[in-house]
Amino acid sequence: MDSSSQLLASAIDGRRCLDHIREIGHFDRSLGSQGYHESAEYVLAVLERMGLERNVVTWPMDNTPVPWNWSVPPAWEPHSGLFKVMQPEEKTLVNFFTTPTCIHPWSAATPPEGVTAEIVYVGAGTSPEDYEGKDVRGKIVFADRGATWFVYVEAIEKRGALGYISDDILQIPHVKTREMYPDMVLWYTFYEREYGSGGFLKGWGLSISPRMGDYLRGLLKQGPVQGFCQIDARTFNGVMENVVGSIEGDALAEEEFLCMAHLDHYRPGAMDNASGCSVLLEAAETINRLIDAGKLARPRRSIRFLFGPEGHMSNVYPHSLGANVSNIIGSWTADTVGAKPHVVGGPLLFSRASAATPTYLNDLGPDLLKESCLYYSSMGNSPVATGISEDSIIKARAGSSPFKFETIPYGIHSDNACIAGWGVPAVGIFQWPSIIWHTQYDTVDRLDAGELARCAWATAAVSYQVAAAGPRQAYVWMHDIANHARQRLTRFARRAQDEIAASERADADARLEQRLDELNYLVEREAATISSCLALVSRDEASVQANLSARRDVLVEGLQRAGKYEADTLTDFVGTL
Amino acid sequence: MADLMQAKPRRSLPGLINMKYQAITFGPTYAARDGHFMDRMAEMMNLADGKRTVAQIARIVNYEIGPIAPALVGEMFQDLARTGFVTLD
Numbered sequence: 001m002d003s004s005s006q007l008l009a010s011a012i013d014g015r016r017c018l019d020h021i022r023e024i025g026h027f028d029r030s031l032g033s034q035g036y037h038e039s040a041e042y043v044l045a046v047l048e049r050m051g052l053e054r055n056v057v058t059w060p061m062d063n064t065p066v067p068w069n070w071s072v073p074p075a076w077e078p079h080s081g082l083f084k085v086m087q088p089e090e091k092t093l094v095n096f097f098t099t100p101t102c103i104h105p106w107s108a109a110t111p112p113e114g115v116t117a118e119i120v121y122v123g124a125g126t127s128p129e130d131y132e133g134k135d136v137r138g139k140i141v142f143a144d145r146g147a148t149w150f151v152y153v154e155a156i157e158k159r160g161a162l163g164y165i166s167d168d169i170l171q172i173p174h175v176k177t178r179e180m181y182p183d184m185v186l187w188y189t190f191y192e193r194e195y196g197s198g199g200f201l202k203g204w205g206l207s208i209s210p211r212m213g214d215y216l217r218g219l220l221k222q223g224p225v226q227g228f229c230q231i232d233a234r235t236f237n238g239v240m241e242n243v244v245g246s247i248e249g250d251a252l253a254e255e256e257f258l259c260m261a262h263l264d265h266y267r268p269g270a271m272d273n274a275s276g277c278s279v280l281l282e283a284a285e286t287i288n289r290l291i292d293a294g295k296l297a298r299p300r301r302s303i304r305f306l307f308g309p310e311g312h313m314s315n316v317y318p319h320s321l322g323a324n325v326s327n328i329i330g331s332w333t334a335d336t337v338g339a340k341p342h343v344v345g346g347p348l349l350f351s352r353a354s355a356a357t358p359t360y361l362n363d364l365g366p367d368l369l370k371e372s373c374l375y376y377s378s379m380g381n382s383p384v385a386t387g388i389s390e391d392s393i394i395k396a397r398a399g400s401s402p403f404k405f406e407t408i409p410y411g412i413h414s415d416n417a418c419i420a421g422w423g424v425p426a427v428g429i430f431q432w433p434s435i436i437w438h439t440q441y442d443t444v445d446r447l448d449a450g451e452l453a454r455c456a457w458a459t460a461a462v463s464y465q466v467a468a469a470g471p472r473q474a475y476v477w478m479h480d481i482a483n484h485a486r487q488r489l490t491r492f493a494r495r496a497q498d499e500i501a502a503s504e505r506a507d508a509d510a511r512l513e514q515r516l517d518e519l520n521y522l523v524e525r526e527a528a529t530i531s532s533c534l535a536l537v538s539r540d541e542a543s544v545q546a547n548l549s550a551r552r553d554v555l556v557e558g559l560q561r562a563g564k565y566e567a568d569t570l571t572d573f574v575g576t577l
Numbered sequence: 578m579a580d581l582m583q584a585k586p587r588r589s590l591p592g593l594i595n596m597k598y599q600a601i602t603f604g605p606t607y608a609a610r611d612g613h614f615m616d617r618m619a620e621m622m623n624l625a626d627g628k629r630t631v632a633q634i635a636r637i638v639n640y641e642i643g644p645i646a647p648a649l650v651g652e653m654f655q656d657l658a659r660t661g662f663v664t665l666d
Binding site: 067068069070071148149150153189190191192195311314315318319354355356357409410411412417418420421422423517518521522 | 592604624
């Protein structure tokens with residue numbers, strides 16, 4: 001346990017996180033909108049109050065090509081939206097003022113007086129077959145699967161529909177169903193430009209609730225239905241701000257550990273992702289205050305806290321560094337965190353880094369989440385249904401209930417996935433499944449000061465420890481990883497034994513061959529992870545590097561012996577079947 | 578196929594492919610054949626450094642993301658090359 005951990009835990013306060021979430025949640029933070037700009041101003045003002053170095057990296061949002069793979073859209077700002085059935089009876093199905101998640105971002109505006117047209121039901125609406133025999137040109141499409149990126153293309157772009165509505169809530173069996181949440185209205189974004197032309201979108205999309213969707217299906221069974229839509233929104237050439245707060249390092253100030261939380265999204269978007277922003281702000285304030293008070297030594301490396309639009313900041317910022325992007329030695333993203341699992345339906349997840357960037361963060365992150373149990377009470381007494389992976393933890397202080405988290409492989413989860421494409425070792429924390437994700441129920445009352453504090457502490461601890469890390473820390477982490485790795489190899493071999501034992505005898509040899517190859521792969525991966533610690537001393541004296549390299553060699557040799565032992569045991573086991 | 582598996586993909590640009598573009602462009606071909614195709618392609622792009630072969634990358638994503646036939650990884654790389662995201666040396 002690092003000596004800074006307890007100090008950070010004693011200073012972090014989840015109630016401040018809740019205050020930040022309330023403030024940020026005032027704004028509709030659509031990309032490039034006035035609300036987004038004001039939320040960025042808020043973050044900038046908080047960083048200024050803390051006394052952090054600040055920087056704003058801007059990028060035009062004008063639909064022009066960018067020198068990276070993730071395209072930047074035009075700016076978009078919603079003002080109002082209303083959808084009504086007009087005939088055979090008049091009834092409002094959704095209204096932006098009461099349900100700000102209803103308009104799909106980058107929807108075009110209707111004429112100011114609105115449009116009235118026939119509603120055509122197309123089933124899923126995602127494939128050409130759904131539209132066979134149906135004329136949707138100049139009409140309003142009603143699709144079951146509106147929360148995909150295909151309905152716009154099929155209904156509006158290819159067939160000239162005015163727009164579409166959908167009551168899709170992206171159901172999760174047993175967790176989030178239409179029956180459980182009949183009034184849920186999902187926020188879902190368009191691909192930001194026409195797929196064919198690349199220009200601004202010409203139609204619009206609106207989400208309605210399952211209750212209103214069922215009502216509409218009932219009407220459509222009786223005969224033609226006229227709908228009315230009025231959307232006031234603008235798509236325009238704008239600019240995005242990526243706000244950076246910095247705690248400068250000393251000896252290796254040019255190197256940085258980068259924390260990211262996306263600032264954009266619907267109003268209030270408390271969990272997604274005012275929560276992640278609040279966690280970074282609290283971590284930044286706490287570390288900075290403790291350094292200023294002389295209780296924490298200034299770290300060797302700088303710590304940067306980046307707030308911006310999801311998927312964009314993690315391209316704009318590394319691009320702004322040019323060749324110096326390699327100075328980002330690691331990254332941590334916080335996105336959609338801070339609720340007790342029984343409230344939102346899922347545990348905290350730790351997302352591993354890409355296999356292209358083996359990193360000690362894959363071990364340090366879970367270790368810190370386990371350690372968090374020493375400082376934070378847990379979920380309460382309600383049970384949580386979740387799959388349990390081998391790296392999950394059920395741990396509790398006496399008298400408290402367990403905290404669970406799961407470790408998951410690299411995937412497209414948030415900005416950690418994007419910046420991995422720049423060669424940065426990047427991990428992240430998320431809570432999933434989250435019932436309230438992208439819905440009007442994503443409000444601050446669902447969040448918990450204790451869980452926010454846990455995430456803020458983990459963010460602060462990983463940031464500070466990595467920024468401060470030198471030879472001693474590299475040595476300790478190499479051994480920690482080696483210890484974990486041996487346990488992981490053993491667990492893998494035991495599972496392989498069980499799998500082969502349960503299989504047909506005729507398949508056993510082939511399965512053994514597969515599992516031995518996977519075991520070899522795991523040894524290679526763990527060895528690379530141990531080696532990643534050497535990056536922490538890459539600017540130290542040559543003798544220090546040589547000593548740690550020698551230690552790395554010893555640990556890797558031990559790991560390879562452990563791998564061989566498990567392989568021999570597994571082979572021997574199969575021979576006895 | 579043997580030649581393809583020995584090819585060394587190199588990404589053309591840094592960063593993740595816009596996931597919505599990825600879904601619309603590649604989803605109709607791969608979503609039904611690989612439930613992890615979005616994550617898989619992202620990781621394939623990360624690993625496409627011009628040094629690893631398609632076969633080596635297929636082995637990695639098979640163990641990291643989930644089981645997949647190497648030939649399907651090769652097919653995905655061919656599509657990524659056709660759309661300009663990687664070159665196959």
